[in-house]
Structures are given as C-alpha cells and as structure tokens.
Amino acid sequence: MRANAIRTNLIDGKVIVNAWLSIPAGYSAEGIGWCGFDSVTVDMQHGMISYEAALCMLQAISATPAVPIVRVPSLDPPMIMRMLDSGAYGIICPMISTRAEAEALVSACRYPPVGTRSFGPSRGLLYGGTDYVAHANETVMVIPMIETPQAVEEIDRILSVVGVDMIYVGPNDLAMAMDGSNVGQTPKSAAAIIHILERAKKAGIPAGIFCADAEDASRRLEQGFVLVTPGNDFGTLTRAARAAVGMVRGRASELLPGGY
Amino acid sequence: MRANAIRTNLIDGKVIVNAWLSIPAGYSAEGIGWCGFDSVTVDMQHGMISYEAALCMLQAISATPAVPIVRVPSLDPPMIMRMLDSGAYGIICPMISTRAEAEALVSACRYPPVGTRSFGPSRGLLYGGTDYVAHANETVMVIPMIETPQAVEEIDRILSVVGVDMIYVGPNDLAMAMDGSNVGQTPKSAAAIIHILERAKKAGIPAGIFCADAEDASRRLEQGFVLVTPGNDFGTLTRAARAAVGMVRGRASELLPGGY
Amino acid sequence: MRANAIRTNLIDGKVIVNAWLSIPAGYSAEGIGWCGFDSVTVDMQHGMISYEAALCMLQAISATPAVPIVRVPSLDPPMIMRMLDSGAYGIICPMISTRAEAEALVSACRYPPVGTRSFGPSRGLLYGGTDYVAHANETVMVIPMIETPQAVEEIDRILSVVGVDMIYVGPNDLAMAMDGSNVGQTPKSAAAIIHILERAKKAGIPAGIFCADAEDASRRLEQGFVLVTPGNDFGTLTRAARAAVGMVRGRASELLPGGY
C-alpha cells in the first residue's frame, strides 16, 4: 500500500504544510497539489463542496505529490467511511469534544476488528493499492478537531484514545465558543490553544492548527505545532486578487486623477 | 435594460480592471466578483470551463457588482450566441485577424437588422431586463482579440469595423506567432503592441490587454491601455499559495535545521 | 450586512409570497426569483436537489430581488450549517415536534454564545456582506415546520422557544399523520391547522404554510397566515403544461375528427 507521507514525515521530525480547499473544482485542487504542500485538505464542512466535487478533487490531488485529506462535515460514520472509500488518507473531524466521540471517530475510520468501518474500499484500492484493506488501519490518519470548551477540558482523555493520530485545533470556533468572539483570538482562547498543544506534546500526539495565513502559520510553528494550514484557497485567492486590484487602481489614480 | 458599466465607465474616462477566470466554479467566480473588479471574464478558450460551469459562473457574477464577460473559444457564431443568451455583457473573441472576421464577430453579437444573432434571449432577459432584445445591440460589447501577425497588419481595417467596441491584445500568442517565443515578449511583439495601441487610440477604440500580474497591468495603464487584466484566477491563486508555502517552509527550516 | 427583507416586511405587516423549488436548475431558480416572489425556497427534502445544485440555485437567486431560503432534509445540524454557509437567509426545517427539537434547530442556526453554529461563513460573506458573522444571528430566520400530531400538542412550547422566528405548517404531512389521508386535508387536520395558527398569533410568531396553488394560498391568507407558498415549481410547470396540451388537443379534435 502507498505510504502516507504525512505519517512518515512526522516520524522524521518534519513539519507539515497543509492546504485547505473550499472551492469546488478539480482544477484548482490539482494546481494547489503542485504548490509544495505536503497535504491538501478538501473541506466538506465549511467549503462549498459536494460529494461529486470532492471525488473529482481527490482524484486530481492523487495526480500530485500531496497527500489527500478530507475534513468531513461532522462525526457521521457513513459519511466518514464514504470519504475514506473515495481515497482520503486522513480524516479531520470537527467538534470532537469527548473521549467517546474520539473513540467513535477512530472506530469509523478503522476496519474490524479494531473499528467498525464497513468493507467496500472502492477508490481506496486505486489510490492506496490492491493491498489497501490489509494496511488501511495503519495508514489512514484519524485527526479530531479540538475546538470546543468541553474538548479543552477533556483534552487528556481525547489524547489518550488509541488510534488518534493527530489533533487539529480550530481556533475560530474555539474563540467563538469560549468568548463569543467573532474577531479572532481572545486571551482565553489563546491560552487554551497553548494548553492543548502542551498536553498533546506530553501525550506524544502531533498537533496541527488552522491559521489565517502564512504569517500566522509561521508563528504557530514557533509555538510547536507540527502541521499548519496557512489559510484556505478562497481566502488566498481573494486576498491576492484584492491586492492586485488595489495596486492597479492605485496606479490608475496617479495616472488619471478623477478616474479611479 | 441594465446598463453595461464597462461602456459607461469607458465613456467617463475611467480605466477598467478586469478579472479572468479559468477555475470552473461559481464560488470562486462570485468571490472574485466582489474583489473590486469592474468586469469578470469567464475564459472558455484556455480556462477549464464547460458550458455548464460557465452558466453557473455567469449567474454567480450576476450577484456581484462586476460586469460578466465571456472569452469564447473561437469565432463560432452559435457558441457566441449561446454565451450572449446566457447573460454575457461582452464577448472577447480570440484570433481575429481580418476585417471579415471582425465583421463576422459583430454580426454574431447583434440582432437583425444589424447582425445575424438568432432570437432566443433566455437568461439575457433575467440579467438585462425584459426589454433586453430592444437594447442588446447597444449594450453588449464586441471585443476582438488582436494576437496574430496578420491582425497587426490589418489593424486599421479591423478597427474600422462598425460595432467593434474595444480590442483586446493577447501578448503571449502574439509573441509566439511573431517570434516563436515561449518566454514572453520579444522586442518585435512589444513594438507591435505599441503599434496596435496607437492605431486604436487614433481610431477612438478603447484597447485592453491581458497582463501577467498587477505590476504588468500597471505598466500597461501607463502605456495607455484602458482595460487591463492582472493575470487569471489560477495564476493568482497558485502564486500566492506557493509564496505562502515558501514563507512557512522558510520559517520551519530556521526552527528545525535538518527538517524543511 | 444585507437586511433580510422577509423580516422587514413581516414587521411592516406585509404578507410574504414564497416560491418553492424542486427542479434542480439555477436557470429556473433565477427565473422564479424574478417573478415577484418575496422569497424563494430551495427544497432539499422532497425536491430533486443535490448540494451542488442547491449552491448554484442560491447563487442564481442571489442575482434576483428574492430572499433565498432552504428547506433542509431534516434536523441535522451539520447540513443546516452548510446551507447557511452557502448563503441561505432562512432555514425551514421539517418535522419539528418538540421544544427540544426547536431549541436544537435554533442552536444550529445561531453562532455562539447564542447557539452552536460553527464558524466558517464562506458564501454567507458574499451574499450577506463582510460583517456577516456579527449580524447573522439577528438576520437569518429559523422556521420550524409544524406537521406532526405531537407538534400540534406541543405547539405552545415550540412557539415559546427564543429564536423561533416563524413557523411553517406542512398540511399534507399533518393530514397523513393524523388521519392516514393521502388525499389532502381532513376535518381533523384542518382544525389542527387553525389551532396552530391561533396559538402562533397569540404568541406573536408569524405563521406560514405550504399551499396547493394560488387559490389555496389566497384562502390561507384569509385565515391569517402571513407567508404562503402557492405550490412548487414542478407542479406549476406540469399543471400549466398539461393545460396547454389539453387546449391544443381540444382544438385539434375539433379540426380533425378522428385525429386527436
């Protein structure tokens, strides 16, 4: 079975730079897959992505060096199994708040006797190889999101679940849930993030986090996160586009006072 | 009928900043439509865009302040008419090299008695309004691309065609066709572009041009182009994504010598 | 943030005429959006509409004056959040039968600290505006469907849930559930509907209802409903088409006795 380069790289002590896709198109997915990211995550929770688009995007990512990951909409085992069957090599699952939820997530991602994943590997066989079923349990990564106050409280219990390969912090949801903030981190949520990170290090579980952009991602690396996501495709595109419009309009207003 | 803001702005002496879409998704199209561009062009020649995607993208752009334009694959009247029926307010047509081709282009875009556009306004009525048919001939913009050596030679004859509302220079095709260059402008093609621009000014026809990025677009404004396209969505996205990866990897290599 | 015209109109004492879409196409959605309806509902429960189609339809509706609403398949918070992220300004949720379900529905539609909606506004930012997150809780409408015997019994408790902005009666399901009827209203279900309406008026909560057609809708307005849905697109289309065939065949049989 094709190895999961995220696992290998983490073992080798390398950091993982992860892309985040919310635009439902195989073309942009494939383009991002060639940009140097270690992994590319198809976001089916907040991204504007149908199953049909996700499948095409996973195929497109498979033609690049990046590892395909899916952020599923919720802890819904049938949906998680579908995305694994579709070739995802990692599942990021939002809103895991308890040990029981983490266990349910692991169970959905693992074939018996370890878990309860249903047999029907489909595209997994194409991306992973014909021996997919024998090795999937050790290859596919299970990544609960830590983004609720309850998860912060129960962090040690979540981290102790066998089969949790990494955790992924959702800082925006955490700040909203802890402080009702819609303008980013608060002192309380920032502290919680550091706490989560420390507990994860202690437990020997790698920790990743969603970041606003590359600068924020760099800062998170300094804090000790080993997987960072420097924003999503839509934000990256529109920020850059707005910057381009700004530069051109600026030049235009110099050239054409009264125009714009 | 809804006015064509590109026409109005050009009359008012304003420059037009135009976006260029090659990613087949309504979500990115709509996002780009809110970035401050005057117009957004759906590229059906080199973009990875089906008719189905183009239709959804035109609808998405219609929900933004930007004017929807389509770059059609070729001088194929039925296809041009379809995109107008689908709500395009401008047609950019590649590879117009002669007066006859420019006339054929105008004819395809205009209802009788001016042209030969077939009746069946469909989505044009939704975007333009119920009086679309009466006013479409004066509203929709016809924009031949000037990108062949022959077009450079025949530029005055092309510019003299009644109904040509603007020309749009394709610098890459021009450089390839004139000098076999695949690394951008050559002295000869650069001179040809200036020549085209001067003839257009003389003829009172606004000239637009595809640019590599915002910097290139600013330079083109200085030259006198009034519509500039600072690169396409795919290039903007992947350039920014690669820059982000580079910044994060740079920070990582400082933090983790031996990692990356 | 763009105001929700349904809210404003209800406050102003106006009635709301709502369209109901089951045909999975952006073109018909956009066409309906220009027909004079105050709101257009994309039906993801009984409509033949995938997420991909729903997204394109919401974009198409956004290019019209109508307010986009989604009827979700069920009380499934991740799905509800997706449709809000996709730009719905109202959620009609079927089969809400208890106070707890109504509370769960409100919670899914509201950001913390009021509810548990996950952060990731996506297309909400495009339709609503850049301040979407700050104002979404007061803008998006939460509309439980009342269509079970249990809901009739618990109607006061459902109406008392803070955050329920309107109720929407499903008369067909109610008639089936109360009397096993598949031929429309029964005396018992008709009485239950009046009862629901009276309790809603008493509680100061606007009440809407699905209607067979315009005539039925007019009758419901007389009863006191303030939002009415005069049938769905598929029914409207096929009824009108069958009438057209009937008229033409009728004329044909007069002209061609023995033909049809």
Add this chain to the structure above:
Amino acid sequence: MRANAIRTNLIDGKVIVNAWLSIPAGYSAEGIGWCGFDSVTVDMQHGMISYEAALCMLQAISATPAVPIVRVPSLDPPMIMRMLDSGAYGIICPMISTRAEAEALVSACRYPPVGTRSFGPSRGLLYGGTDYVAHANETVMVIPMIETPQAVEEIDRILSVVGVDMIYVGPNDLAMAMDGSNVGQTPKSAAAIIHILERAKKAGIPAGIFCADAEDASRRLEQGFVLVTPGNDFGTLTRAARAAVGMVRGRASELLPGGY
C-alpha cells in the same frame, strides 16, 4: 428498432404536440414527458443546456411515452451526430437557408451510403434497440428550421431535398430577419409563414412551428401546421408563477390595504 411515433402519427393524419425544454434538468424533462406531449425537444441552441444535461434529459424523456428530439445549436455535423448517438429520434436544425445546407443536414443524420454519419451508435442502441444501425436512417427525423428570408426564397428547393422529413418554422427569427422586429410577427413575416406552409403542403412535407403558447398553437393548427410547440418550459413556468403571485397579491391587497 423502436418505431418513431412522430412518423407513425403523422402518417396516420394526427397532429403532433411538441414540448420545448430550456431548463437544464432531467426532473423537469421527465415531468414534461408525462404531460401528454407526443414529443419533447431539448433545445441546445437557446436553452441553457450543456451536453451533460442534455444526455440526462434524453435519458429522462426515454422513461416517458414522448419521443425525444434535439434542437441542435447549428448545422455542425459532429454535434448533430453526437446528439443522435445520445438517443435523439429527431434533429431540428436552425437556420437552414439553402438546398445545400438541407442536404448537409440530411447527410449528417444518415449513415452511409445515404449520408456521412459516423458509426458509433452508443445510446442509440439503448433507446432504439440492438438493430438501431440497420434502421436508423428510416427512423430518425431530419427537420430543418425555416427562419431566414433566404430560406423563404429557396423553400421549394429545400423541400425537394430527399431526406427532409419535416420542416419547422421559427417565426421570431423570421420576423427579426425580415423586418428587424423584436415584438413578434409582422405582416410580411406572417405572409411568409403562410407561403412556407403552402409550399410544404404542396410538396407533401409536414410543417411544424414554434408558438408563443397554447392559444397561438391552436391558431397554427387551424392554419394547417401539423406539429405545434406551445411555448417552452421556462416561459410556461414563469408565466404561471407570475400569475400565481398576481392572484395571491391581489387577494392580499384586498385583505390588507396598505400591505401588498
């Protein structure tokens, strides 16, 4: 091979009521197919319909009693052959103005030695049957549109082309082309239509026509047309929807003076 009921019915002296689809959805196509029409035409010229949607619509129509027809975008043989391969039992081709064009149309629709249709029956085998290739030439209908002044002049020569099974008048394009009218028929175009009809009758070729609605279609039957299209799906839907809104708003304004 499955018989073409349009051919059979015409031979039996029956009139054909034809539906016209511009909404790109299999669901509405299938619904229309059960409304009593003899044939259902997928409009790929002015309809908002991609190849992908057309294929799904043809499959949906195949599940109904109606005969599937396609109006192609233009006299483009590869496109015509594709739609035949996709299961169309008739091709309506716009803008046929000369004998040569009519011959080219017939040629594109017929296998050698009669014509030049390329072998590759694909879905034709599924809809028509395994003996499709042997009988397709006698089953599939070739229907040029008569809608240009030149076609009116050359009508006898077009009608004399062997293989033209029917003609179909496009009254709107004819009125525009003859008189620049965008408000429907003019005396000149009305006379031309009568002339076309008479020449067709004389030649023994059935004549069909696009109509505004059922009333217009009834009038055309009286004139002698044997195939009529009482408007398209989009027009039927939006007219009926606007009528419904009007009725409900009318009742509302009686009930709520000052509301609407």
Add this chain to the structure above:
Amino acid sequence: MRANAIRTNLIDGKVIVNAWLSIPAGYSAEGIGWCGFDSVTVDMQHGMISYEAALCMLQAISATPAVPIVRVPSLDPPMIMRMLDSGAYGIICPMISTRAEAEALVSACRYPPVGTRSFGPSRGLLYGGTDYVAHANETVMVIPMIETPQAVEEIDRILSVVGVDMIYVGPNDLAMAMDGSNVGQTPKSAAAIIHILERAKKAGIPAGIFCADAEDASRRLEQGFVLVTPGNDFGTLTRAARAAVGMVRGRASELLPGGY
C-alpha cells in the same frame, strides 16, 4: 401504480438477478439495465455516487425493464425518504443489527399510518404513476442488510418485523466483523450465512446476497438464496479489461519476444 416486478417474480418463485452500480454515470446504468438483470441497485454506501448522479441513474434505469433499487449509506430516514421520492422501488439498508433498527427502517419507508415517511412523492409519481401515494406502502420493498454478528444473533427478531420484505446478506462485512478477515469468507461467517438463510426460509422472508461474481452467485442460488448480485459494475469492468490486456499482451509477447 406500476407493479414492482421483484415482488411479483418472487411470489412466482423466480430468482432475481440483481446488478450493483458503483460507477457514477447514467450511461453505464442504462446499459446495465438492458443486460437482462431483474433489478439494478445504485450503491450510495460504497459506490462513488453523489445524489445528483444517483438521480440521473435512477432516471436512466427507468428507461429499461429493470427495477430500480438504492442501497443507502446508512439507516438515515431523511436520506432513505429522498431516495424513495427519487423513484427507488426498493431500499437496501446496511448494518441493520436489531429489531428496533429494522422497525425504524420499515417506518422510514412507509407512509402513515404504517410508518413515518414524509409526504412529497416527487419523482415517485413519475416512475410509479399518479396513484403512487396510495400504493407505495405495498409496492416499495424494504430490505435490511444482515452483516453484523449482532444481526446474526437477532436474526429471528429482525425477520419478524412486519414490513421487512426481504433480507440481504453482506458477506464481506460479516467476515470482517466476525473474524477480522479481509480475504473473504471464514468458516464461521460461512456458517452464519447458512444460518441466516435457514431462519429466513423458516420465516418466509426471501433472502438475497452480494456475490463476488457469477460463479459465486450460482453457488448462492444452490444454497437457496433467491436474489443474487454477481459483483458490481466496477469489478466486472476492470476484471474484463485486465483479462483483455492480458490476452493482448500475451499475444504480443509471442509475436515480439523482448517487447511485451
């Protein structure tokens, strides 16, 4: 209402040969529908099939003699109801392990007063007929999958649920769950399958089973299963394609020693 030929055939003592679709395309679905199968199952659990594709596939199957069935992803009533509304004449539901789950499955598939299916028959009316709602409860087949150790234990209680029309054995999941096997049947799971079959016979409930291929299916018929699925479309296609490549390469290596 159109009869369900699976029901009729089973009553007549005939065996059912069932196809299984995992390729998301209407064309292959329609092709398979003409291959002689009694029923064709659209697999939405392990198949790579979105709702949009499933709808188009159900329409395509409806144009063939085969009965359309859907294997849903899980016991999720809203999803089950959607697929019934989309025209499925049978629901195969994975992982039914208890009497309560079987009852919930029946309830989701039946209109009141028998069950809790929500009213909104949509495409059911097109495939089934205008009297669909009156007869759907007796027509649509409810088929729980038996594929867990718990289901084996509770088999009699599952079989006793009124409304269970057939059971369908998932041998691969059963072998995995019972013995952690990923290489097919084990003695224990093979014995369990025979046990299930015998209990079903005793209860008068027909039993079906997924098979590796036609040979396996023939063996299952001998055992007494009355519905067999000889593999899925993807396996059938790729097995046959690999065999073709093998034969051609074999001949090539004879002809071109040193080539391949």
Add this chain to the structure above:
Amino acid sequence: MRANAIRTNLIDGKVIVNAWLSIPAGYSAEGIGWCGFDSVTVDMQHGMISYEAALCMLQAISATPAVPIVRVPSLDPPMIMRMLDSGAYGIICPMISTRAEAEALVSACRYPPVGTRSFGPSRGLLYGGTDYVAHANETVMVIPMIETPQAVEEIDRILSVVGVDMIYVGPNDLAMAMDGSNVGQTPKSAAAIIHILERAKKAGIPAGIFCADAEDASRRLEQGFVLVTPGNDFGTLTRAARAAVGMVRGRASELLPGGY
C-alpha cells in the same frame, strides 16, 4: 516535461495496448488506468462525454500510469486546443481524408512557429510540467484517423505530412463508407486496411486500430498494427455483465425448472 511513454515505447519496438472510454465518469476512467493499458483514450466523438466529464477523467487518468489521449469529435482546432490544454498527451482526430486536413490537424496541435496552437497551457503545465510549452511540440502525439475511402486513396499524402506521429484506423466507418456495411468488415474494407497498414510501414509511421475486443486486437497485432484498442469500456462492461446474467440464469433454470 514528463515524457510521453507511448512515443518511447514505440521507439523501443513495443506494442501499445490502448483503452477506450465512453462512460462519462472519472471513477471508471481511473480504474481502467490501473488495468495495465499503456494509454487510455477519452472518446468525445461517440462517447457520452461532456467537456466537464472529460476534464475529470483526464485528471483521474493522470493519477495512473497510463498516458491520457483524447479522441476529439472532429477537426475543430479550438476544441483540439482545449483538450490539449486540459492535459491530453495525444489527439486522435476522426475523418482525416486529405493532406490538407492532416496538415490542419498538425497545425492545431503544435505551437508556433511549427503550428498555430494558441498559448494558454493551463492543465498541460500540471500534467506535463512547468517546461510544458517548450517541449509540447515534441511530446504531444498527433494521430489522424483513417476511415474514409478518400483517406485510403490519399494515404501516402497523409502519411507524408510532417508531424503526423501515428495513424489510427477506424474499421467500422471504413466498412460503412466503402460498402454501406453495418455488420463489420467487408472484403473491400479489409483489403483497404491492409493497404493502409503497408503504406504506413513503408512511411515509417506507426499504425493503430480500433478493435472489437481482445481477440480481434490480437489478430491486428499479427497483421502488424502496433497500437490496438480491444473495444471500449461500455462494450467490455455490458458484454461481461450479460455473460454473468446468462451464467446465473442458466444455473437458475437448472435448479428451478419453470423459473428462469
């Protein structure tokens, strides 16, 4: 730039086994790509494949070892350029009958100064590499189909066109065009095929051919063809499926006389 393994293998004297896709799905395309074929051809002429599906299929094939080829609908340069931009490494073009047509085909596939392909490599850069434009002319294969009587006559002139990398025989169209046959080869067309093959060998141009199945392909290898296509996906699937049904029904009729 990624090498074109078809070119390399042909130079090495190896035969090419080519797959042919008419089912519009990325999943089956990817599956076929792993079956051992050297190349996989997406058939946009007779296959039921939209541009959107073709793009997804090319991405899916790119994730496999097979070389992606497209059979375009016709000698339409804009369409040919689109498919190259979409990542095709070879273009098979139907109905090339003259030297001029072969030259036009080569021109459409080559960048200036060799040809007239328009600049805009898009997905070509992703599949081929960042130096795509510099090397595409030597990498992409131009493959005219020889399938008309005129092409047989002009075969030497077609073979002499610089840039024709291979020819591909269409035996069915040839038999139809030469003898009106719809039941396969005739003595005349069989002789013509041998003639084409001999002239190609003489000219040093590799010759490929479409075959009914693996047996036919093996026979063509013996004749000297170096690229063979053992049928298409749809035929392979339905033949195998019908065989499976036949085997199961055969066993059933033995077990259940009177059943089937």
